[in-house]
Amino acid sequence: MAGDPHDDPDDKPLDPSVERVRRKLVRFIGINLAILLLALMAVVGALVYRSGQQPAPPQQAGLTPPTGDGTVERVLAVPAGARILSQSLDGNRLSLLLELASGGQAVHVIDIASGETIARFTLGQ
Secondary structure, three states: OOOOHHHOOOOOOOOHHHHHHHHHHHHHHHHHHHHHHHHHHHHHHHHHHHHHOOOOOOOOOOOOOOOOOOOOOOOOOOOOOOEEEEEEEEOOEEEEEEEOOOOOEEEEEEEOOOOOEEEEEEEOO
């Protein structure tokens, strides 16, 4: 029958200096594992916190439809003789690319809620 592996005659107690180094290494590993676990818990806590928050409601354009058929009507100021070439909508802003009567082009940015022109850009050469 084979002998107990723990009863190996070559097993001798470690030298005291080697034992000190081993203890320092074990303590170093323990401290690093504790730091790693704390960091992991912080990340998981942040994820739980963020998932528990309610998303912000989408921003409304600020238009309140009148009673009746629910349609909002605005009159936008466009230069006389201008022709709309394209439009783009972003949130509560409308961008119009206009071909002016003089033959040039301009971009008008309009706030939909108030109907006011926020910016005018004349495209030149």
